[in-house]
Amino acid sequence: MATITIKDVAREAKVSVASVSRALNGGSGVTEETGQRVREAAAKLHYIPHAAARMLITRRSNTIGALLPDLYGEFFSELIRGIDLAARARGLHLLISSSHDGVAEAAAALRAMQGRVDGMLILSEHVDAAFLRSNLPKHLPAVLLNSAVKSSAYDVLNVDNFAGASAMVKHLREVGHQRIAFIAGPEHNYDARQRDKGYRAAMAQYAAEVSANVISGDFSEESGYRAGLELLRQKVRPQAVFAANDMMAVGCMNAFKQAGLDVPRDIALAGFDDIPITRYIAPTLTTVRVRIVDLGRTALERLAALLENTEPSAASPHTLGCEIVVRESSGANRKTR
Amino acid sequence: MATITIKDVAREAKVSVASVSRALNGGSGVTEETGQRVREAAAKLHYIPHAAARMLITRRSNTIGALLPDLYGEFFSELIRGIDLAARARGLHLLISSSHDGVAEAAAALRAMQGRVDGMLILSEHVDAAFLRSNLPKHLPAVLLNSAVKSSAYDVLNVDNFAGASAMVKHLREVGHQRIAFIAGPEHNYDARQRDKGYRAAMAQYAAEVSANVISGDFSEESGYRAGLELLRQKVRPQAVFAANDMMAVGCMNAFKQAGLDVPRDIALAGFDDIPITRYIAPTLTTVRVRIVDLGRTALERLAALLENTEPSAASPHTLGCEIVVRESSGANRKTR
DNA sequence: AGCCTGTATGTAAACGTTTTCATGCGCGAT
DNA sequence: ATCGCGCATGAAAACGTTTACATACAGGCT
Incomplete structure (x- = not known):
């Protein structure tokens, strides 16, 4: 009726609890015949060792x-x-x-x-x-x-958020975009900060031509959408937008679509993370793959x-x-x- | 050095372990003053009860x-x-x-x-x-x-997979589709079977006009893609395709797009589950929402x-x-x- | 034959808690 | 004044394992 313990198995197999323990674990220090008898008894009684008791004594929880x-x-x-x-x-x-x-x-x-x-x-x-x-x-x-x-x-x-972000800026430059805006992630998030730094560092290389343009966000799709709207209001519209994560890129893309813009013809977009969704949206999203x-x-x-x-x-x-x-x-x- | 136990707290607070336990748990059965002293001692020693020991005796793991x-x-x-x-x-x-x-x-x-x-x-x-x-x-x-x-x-x-699937068939009929194909899920999956039954039952209501058309799948995007190709090969192409889950619908949609078909103009599509992705693909996916x-x-x-x-x-x-x-x-x- | 070594087994301690039970104390009621 | 009652406290049992240690026994060595 109640839970069955190692003692029950010992009684059933007519050995001591120590032998049951030995037989069921390492198996060493016990004769083949008793091992057999113990295993049979255990199976017959549907014995399952109590994890907590084992944890307590072995100091291991697996x-x-x-x-x-x-x-x-x-x-x-x-x-x-x-x-x-x-x-x-x-x-x-x-x-x-x-x-x-x-x-x-x-x-x-x-x-x-x-x-x-x-x-x-x-x-x-x-x-x-x-x-x-x-x-x-x-x-x-x-x-x-x-x-x-x-x-x-x-x-x-x-x-390596820094390198990833820098590489993305480089890519966007290479395909011809000059004014690249960045949608940042939450302030206290380490990944977000590193991506921000990577973006700024890469942009600094072209400082003579154009300066950084950072909008704040919080990694949510919603914040990406808001950032998108804000970018559209800027007097000089960026040619590309790099969001610190994919979900913000998605939100931003929706803002652009809603404004009647074509991505990437009117404005390019890139994200970070490479979550599965990036493959399914239209247009598919250029991003930084984090495995x-x-x-x-x-x-x-x-x-x-x-x-x-x-x-x-x-x-x-x-x-x-x-x-x-x-x-x-x-x-x-x-x-x- | 080693892990500190309830005994250490007891010694520190100059009470028995029983009182420590009482003070730290219910708090009842112990005077306010001792309770205070125990809590201080516990805090001072950074005492954390050992979960396994507690589980063993209380037979509760939370x-x-x-x-x-x-x-x-x-x-x-x-x-x-x-x-x-x-x-x-x-x-x-x-x-x-x-x-x-x-x-x-x-x-x-x-x-x-x-x-x-x-x-x-x-x-x-x-x-x-x-x-x-x-x-x-x-x-x-x-x-x-x-x-x-x-x-x-x-x-x-x-x-309620059955009702959901039936309702979807009904919807597809209502918007004018007659020949509705179904991409089934894995055979041994209960949800999949119920959805299949719901589809068949709803189709049976219109049996005089058109019969069920079921392609097998396994819930994976890949299998949806293959099912899509198979459907395109049929002599009489269905007007709508109902996939037993969203991922297969996505795969199927890709097959259609690749074949140059426009969804939903050339062929309609619906899924099941309402996973987040359904909102982001183009066209957005009609589906059965499972909360x-x-x-x-x-x-x-x-x-x-x-x-x-x-x-x-x-x-x-x-x-x-x-x-x-x-x-x-x-x-x-x-x-x- | 006696001794030593190795091996199978059993006994009991240990793990860190909670909880039952006994003890002792203060205090109000008789 | 005595009794009893409630309450805070401590001692010890219990939870179900593993493992250190003791024991006994068999067998190979000298």
Whole structure:
């Protein structure tokens, strides 16, 4: 009736609980015959070890925790998928905690994971070195994603936003656009800031000709739409618009279409992330590809490596490259042919 | 140095561990003054209760497990988001397990969750009543999503696929299409089968005029594309195509575009699910809206309700309605004006 | 034959909590 | 004054495992 425990199996197999444990785990230190008997008894009783008890004694949960922002949008679904795939391959469970409105909430979430995870994957704008020092147990391995934290105490995995943004500006220049506007992302988002810097740096190379033109946004489609309207109101209209993420590019595109403009003939457009949707809209969106699934996978693999090595293993920061994906919206074919 | 436990707090506050536990939890049964002292000690030592130990004794993990198929596509990202939102609101954690290639793997995943979750949310084509009987502990509450399981032993939450599909056929008829083809989903998927039935039933109402025309697919964009090509090869081309999910509709649309056809002028198209992407493609896709986020949220809320009530509470099957969303691809405006 | 070594097994401690139960104390009611 | 009652507190059991240690036994060595 009640849950059946290792003791029941021991009784059934007529051995001690120790032997049951040995037989069911390593299998070593137990004779073939008893091993057999134990396995049979376990199967017969439908015995399933109680995870919590095991965690308590072994101090291992085979679970990794993921602290993420709101799961909205394709970026996170892809990221989770990458993490999940890698976790599954390693037999690790995934405990997810998302949507933290503020620092306090993020801290609470992080603390609540204590004792139920072996390591943490953290992607949150609320997290900085001080936050981690006070909320992350010293011994708990963690990998930070897209974080500004530089401390060698933590392992961090970033996307090369700066290079990606610069490369996109370069591309837009190459296909003939001079006045390139930028729709920035949220101020406190590290990725967004890096993309902004990349844009500005690349534009500075042509400073003599034209200066940077940055409209603020917050990564939402809605903010991209508003930015689009604002750009249309400028006395001198830009020839190309580079949005700090794809969703804003989509919103911006809608603003342009609604105003009767043709993309890319009247104005070119580019995004960042390469979420699946970019392939389906019309015109298809030129963007900077971030291999999101790989990002998740790599993060998990680094964390897994951390779990294996008991030695601290110098936390090496790492950066994932990204590449330009030229589609219709940037008007590349118009110039090339 | 090592992890600090409740004993350390007790020593620091000069009380017994029992009092620490009382002070930190309910707070009742302890004087205001000791409560204060304990909280101070806990804060000073950065004490965090060990989740596993607590789980073991309370037999509560405040975690719910979600057994899902591969997380690919917007459907699942939306679903997870709905689940996550509701879980967060109730202070529940989310343990996710996805991508089960076969029955055995699904069973293993389900068993691995034993002892670390209070309840299960299950969406998997491998799951039937027999599977549950042998792999789901009797006392573990579970909510099945989009499942064919009828047993009153389990709580199941379905989408009204049949009515949705019928309504879509009706809509397509109303805007003037006679010959309506259907691209079916995977054979073993319950949703897919119900949509198929809904289509056939609605078509049967007009049997005298025209018969059903079903092409097989598997919910992937690729299979929708292939189905599109196949439809184009038919001697009498259908006037409208109804795909069992949106991604296949997208694939099919690409096939049509590639063949130089104009949607909806030359051929109308409709999908099912109303994933976000439907709003961004051109033409925008007429579809059947399944409130995916609500589905996830509702599922979690029912599970939470199950957790509260110790009494079995007759497992009531429930169905979420869905509604037609008319956009450009079905050619509705052409007829109405 | 005696000893030592290795191996299978069992006993019991340990993991960090919560909770039951007993204890002792103060205080109002009789 | 005594009794009893409520309440804060502490001691210890319990949760279900793993594992260190003890034990016993078999067999190969000298």
